[in-house]
Amino acid sequence: MNFKNKVILITGASSGIGKDTAIEFAKQGGKIILVARRKDKLEQVENELKKFHTTTLIIPCDVSKKDQVNQMSNLILEKFGSIDILVNNAGFAIYGSVLDLSLKDIESQMETNYFGMIYCIKKFLPSMLGKKSGHIVNVASVAASFGLPGIASYCASKFAMLGFSEGLKHELKGTGVGITVVSPIMVRTNFFDHPSFEKMPQYSPASLSSKTVAKAILKATNSSRLEIIVPSFVRGAVWLKNTFPYFINPIIEKSFKKQLDSKK
Ligand SMILES: NC(=O)c1ccc[n+]([C@@H]2O[C@H](COP(=O)([O-])OP(=O)(O)OC[C@H]3O[C@@H](n4cnc5c(N)ncnc54)[C@H](OP(=O)(O)O)[C@@H]3O)[C@@H](O)[C@H]2O)c1
Numbered sequence: 001m002n003f004k005n006k007v008i009l010i011t012g013a014s015s016g017i018g019k020d021t022a023i024e025f026a027k028q029g030g031k032i033i034l035v036a037r038r039k040d041k042l043e044q045v046e047n048e049l050k051k052f053h054t055t056t057l058i059i060p061c062d063v064s065k066k067d068q069v070n071q072m073s074n075l076i077l078e079k080f081g082s083i084d085i086l087v088n089n090a091g092f093a094i095y096g097s098v099l100d101l102s103l104k105d106i107e108s109q110m111e112t113n114y115f116g117m118i119y120c121i122k123k124f125l126p127s128m129l130g131k132k133s134g135h136i137v138n139v140a141s142v143a144a145s146f147g148l149p150g151i152a153s154y155c156a157s158k159f160a161m162l163g164f165s166e167g168l169k170h171e172l173k174g175t176g177v178g179i180t181v182v183s184p185i186m187v188r189t190n191f192f193d194h195p196s197f198e199k200m201p202q203y204s205p206a207s208l209s210s211k212t213v214a215k216a217i218l219k220a221t222n223s224s225r226l227e228i229i230v231p232s233f234v235r236g237a238v239w240l241k242n243t244f245p246y247f248i249n250p251i252i253e254k255s256f257k258k259q260l261d262s263k264k
Helices: 016-027 039-052 066-080 103-130 152-172 210-220 234-243 245-262
Strands: 007-011 031-036 056-060 085-088 134-139 177-184 227-230
Touching: 007 016, 007 066, 007 103, 016 031, 016 039, 016 085, 016 210, 031 039, 031 066, 039 056, 056 066, 066 103, 085 103, 103 134, 103 152, 103 177, 134 152, 134 210, 152 177, 177 210, 210 227, 227 234, 234 245
Parallel strands: 007 031, 007 085, 031 056, 085 134, 134 177, 177 227
Antiparallel strands: none
């Protein structure tokens, strides 16, 4: 896809994957709408984008709050009429066993990672369908395919995102609007700054840069696939787990549970 003058909305654009995605789209002349809660961080990203001489707009918004998403989307639709690309990237995780996490911890992950995505899709899909074009990219995780001890509720939010996207993809067939999920393994971002990750080893040697994921997101906007796993060879691990769960699940359990137990 040629991104010149395309209107691109990125949630979670104040940091990490969202920030690098904004940079990659801006390099190619897209009009970038940056959405996240922290206005000061959004302003810093907007400043970084100045060198690409493209249109930018920042809108502070908590995507887990329906009224804030309504206000944000009304502003955008008034200004641009519609958007071309929606990247639902805002998300976070709280680490801990189901027993230790509060209901509020569990609900809040679902509210941002899953319902935040739905609130945005509900607001922008009608105008995309109206012009018979556009692409939605939902940033999930390999945690959308593996239920892992310590992040069960985060996994649930990403499984839900993948399932919702699959259903919606069928509904969108023939409309000109596409949807693709990008599912990375561990990425070196501020994601693990949440205090619940305090005692965790920060990054595995195989972890990705946010720029690698950003590039996958750009590719996804032109893809007919439901899910792009980054890096692609990890698709093999998902296949193995689905095909031979009795072989793979004990290995996963052993390695991830050890980490969870060591946190106590
Ligand atoms: N890092 C990883 O290992 C990894 C792996 C797979 C998938 N992912 C997914 O990648 C996405 C981006 O994460 P990241 O790694 O780039 O982490 P990050 O650097 O912590 O960025 C998360 C972004 O989401 C925003 N955000 C969080 N809650 C929000 C809310 N309620 N409303 C609006 N914005 C919100 C944050 O901005 P504000 O705080 O300013 O709101 C921030 O811009 C997430 O969906 C995450 O689940 C990450």
